[in-house]
Amino acid sequence: MKNNSLQTSKTVNTVLTYVFLILGAVIMIFPFVWMILTSFKTVAESNAVDPVVIFPSALRWENFTEAVTSLPFLNLYANTALMIFFRVVCAVLFSSMAGYAFAKLEFKGKNLLFGIVLVQMSLPSQIFIIPQYQMVAKMGLANTIFALVFPGIVSAFGVFFLRQTYMGIPKEIGEAAYLDGCNQWQTFYKVMFPLTGTSVAALTIFTAVFAYSDLMWPLVVNSDLNMMTLSSGLATLRGQFSTNFPVLMAGSLLAMLPMVVLYLIFQKQFIEGIATTGGK
Amino acid sequence: MKKNKLSPAARREQNWAYLMVAPTIIGLVVLNLWPFVQTVYTSFCEHLGFGHYRFTGLDNYIQMFQNAEFWRATWNTILFCILTVPVGLFLALLVAMLLNAKIRFKGGFRTIFFLPMVCAPAAVTMVWRFIFNGEYGILNQLFGTRIGWITDPNFVMISCAIVAIWSNIGYDAILLLAGLQNIPKTLYEANSIDGAGPIKQFFTITLPMVSPTLFVVMIMRLMSAVKVYDLIYMMVEETNPAVTSVQSLMYLFYRSSFVAGDRGYGSAIVIWTVLLIGLITVIQFVGQKKWVNYDV
Numbered sequence: 001m002k003n004n005s006l007q008t009s010k011t012v013n014t015v016l017t018y019v020f021l022i023l024g025a026v027i028m029i030f031p032f033v034w035m036i037l038t039s040f041k042t043v044a045e046s047n048a049v050d051p052v053v054i055f056p057s058a059l060r061w062e063n064f065t066e067a068v069t070s071l072p073f074l075n076l077y078a079n080t081a082l083m084i085f086f087r088v089v090c091a092v093l094f095s096s097m098a099g100y101a102f103a104k105l106e107f108k109g110k111n112l113l114f115g116i117v118l119v120q121m122s123l124p125s126q127i128f129i130i131p132q133y134q135m136v137a138k139m140g141l142a143n144t145i146f147a148l149v150f151p152g153i154v155s156a157f158g159v160f161f162l163r164q165t166y167m168g169i170p171k172e173i174g175e176a177a178y179l180d181g182c183n184q185w186q187t188f189y190k191v192m193f194p195l196t197g198t199s200v201a202a203l204t205i206f207t208a209v210f211a212y213s214d215l216m217w218p219l220v221v222n223s224d225l226n227m228m229t230l231s232s233g234l235a236t237l238r239g240q241f242s243t244n245f246p247v248l249m250a251g252s253l254l255a256m257l258p259m260v261v262l263y264l265i266f267q268k269q270f271i272e273g274i275a276t277t278g279g280k
Numbered sequence: 281m282k283k284n285k286l287s288p289a290a291r292r293e294q295n296w297a298y299l300m301v302a303p304t305i306i307g308l309v310v311l312n313l314w315p316f317v318q319t320v321y322t323s324f325c326e327h328l329g330f331g332h333y334r335f336t337g338l339d340n341y342i343q344m345f346q347n348a349e350f351w352r353a354t355w356n357t358i359l360f361c362i363l364t365v366p367v368g369l370f371l372a373l374l375v376a377m378l379l380n381a382k383i384r385f386k387g388g389f390r391t392i393f394f395l396p397m398v399c400a401p402a403a404v405t406m407v408w409r410f411i412f413n414g415e416y417g418i419l420n421q422l423f424g425t426r427i428g429w430i431t432d433p434n435f436v437m438i439s440c441a442i443v444a445i446w447s448n449i450g451y452d453a454i455l456l457l458a459g460l461q462n463i464p465k466t467l468y469e470a471n472s473i474d475g476a477g478p479i480k481q482f483f484t485i486t487l488p489m490v491s492p493t494l495f496v497v498m499i500m501r502l503m504s505a506v507k508v509y510d511l512i513y514m515m516v517e518e519t520n521p522a523v524t525s526v527q528s529l530m531y532l533f534y535r536s537s538f539v540a541g542d543r544g545y546g547s548a549i550v551i552w553t554v555l556l557i558g559l560i561t562v563i564q565f566v567g568q569k570k571w572v573n574y575d576v
Contacts, residue, residue, distance in 0.1 A: 014382075017378050020374070020378055021383070024375060024378075024389075025389055025392045028395065028396070028450070031404065031407045031411065032395070032407075034407060034410070034418065035407040047416040048416075049421055093303075094303045094304050097300040098300060098303070100300060101300040105293055105294070105297035106290065106294065107293070107298060107301075113305055116308050116312075117308065119312075119313070120313070123316060123554065124554065124557065126509075126553070127315070127550045127554060128311065129537075130315075130319060130322065130547060131315030131319060133538075138331065150311070154304050154307030154308055154312075156304075156308060156312070183296070184292070184293055184300075212400055214510075215401065215402055215510040215513065216509055219538075220538050230402070230403075231400045231401075234400070234403055234406065235402055238514065238517065248406050248409075251406075252402075252404075252406040252407065255400060255402070255403045260395070260398060264391075267391055271391075275458060
């Protein structure tokens with residue numbers, strides 16, 4: 001008898017778990033579904049309230065065409081991709097080198113220099129923005145890809161994160177390579193660096209998603225529409241089509257698409273990558 | 281005893297080390313350390329235009345502390361933290377616990393909850409603006425209300441908080457899930473033999489065991505809430521009359537520094553924000569002793 005009621009309460013628990021999860025999933029997914037549905041509607045359909053029009057009467061690609069003609073999307077894609085590419089390369093290359101040195105090598109002033117890394121990590125990025133902008137402006141490099149990459153040339157977080165990874169690699173591996181006649185640089189890039197694949201992937205994803213989402217810096221530094229990123233370009237579109245929701249939704253979808261597709265392909269790496277870098 | 285002379289091998293190692301940290305250190309000095317010093321300095325200056333400054337002492341700070349808009353922005357920032365962090369963490373913990381149960385399609389649920397994380401705030405806020413729209417938005421139709429969710433000063437903060445919670449819930453849940461999975465199953469088994477119900481189990485086992493992870497996530501979430509800018513900027517444009525009811529410190533910083541061009545005043549706002557972050561961090565680390573459990 002007791003066993004039976006235990007069984008029932010277990011079933012009730014399982015059902016409740018599913019009910020809550022499905023409810024949550026619906027709330028999470030609804031804005032995306034609504035975005036897709038709206039992007040195919042006419043303005044009249046999207047603004048209909050009594051009753052609300054849920055499905056567009058036809059697949060109207062015109063909204064996408066209009067979004068593409070009002071914003072130079074090809075440039076925005078290219079700018080965003082180049083910014084992400086250079087930021088990732090810089091972050092991985094420089095952070096790997098420094099992370100290895102801080103973890104495995106002995107040198108004078110190590111703690112002081114690592115202190116600089118920690119100070120940067122604990123300050124909000126906005127504190128650097130005005131002087132960074134003035135430097136870019138003084139060099140006459142506003143409205144360039146370089147300007148977009150600029151604050152991301154070094155990544156203090158990357159150094160901190162990869163230092164931890166290198167500290168987890170046994171000392172003996174490096175020593176063996178050293179005894180085989182490798183110098184410190186060869187030990188690093190032939191033996192140690194290849195062992196950090198998972199962490200490098202995590203840092204890559206973290207850097208890419210962060211750069212892609214960033215709004216303030218691209219807005220400040222690149223005011224020329226052709227040199228904007230997807231994020232800052234969308235901010236412009238918002239002002240231009242304040243009530244034409246189908247075009248706004250089409251533009252947002254176009255901006256989201258590349259990252260969402262990458263995410264759906266590399267789900268495991270994205271979730272694990274962001275989860276490991278997130279617990280910093 | 282400290283060695284003054286390094287062996288040739290140790291000297292070579294040291295030289296390689298300097299070479300390898302050089303790009304990072306030079307970069308940090310140029311891009312971060314020096315700008316930090318400059319921002320502190322310019323917060324005591326008046327911006328004359330084109331990057332020229334004149335030292336004016338405490339003028340910016342005096343102006344700031346006498347400005348109602350500034351205090352409103354400070355309060356908005358704190359309110360945003362209060363509205364988003366506790367509710368967000370509670371919901372994220374709930375989702376993490378549900379995902380930790382023996383269920384099917386776990387991966388599918390995880391993918392869906394995490395999705396907002398890979399979408400730029402600029403893009404997702406766009407659809408929320410439509411959902412919240414007072415005239416045409418589906419939310420009012422659904423509830424039969426006539427609320428101007430992003431134009432009414434009384435509701436605009438709640439609307440932004442909802443979007444923030446929605447955006448971060450999956451990310452926080454994934455981090456908390458990792459913490460939950462580290463709790464040994466045997467703890468629950470022993471406890472349920474003792475006759476403890478699920479609610480008692482939550483408070484006696486789950487919460488204490490997950491508290492270190494919860495603390496890390498809370499710190500992270502608080503830090504990003506104090507610095508909130510993009511979401512509010514995209515939800516509520518400067519011309520929206522409700523902007524003062526929701527404008528955060530970083531939004532005010534952006535407007536002062538780059539729209540109005542008053543970079544000295546903008547610098548003072550950033551310095552104030554850093555002090556606020558420091559204060560919150562200290563409170564958190566003092567407060568954690570009361571509830572975070574590191575014994576296990």
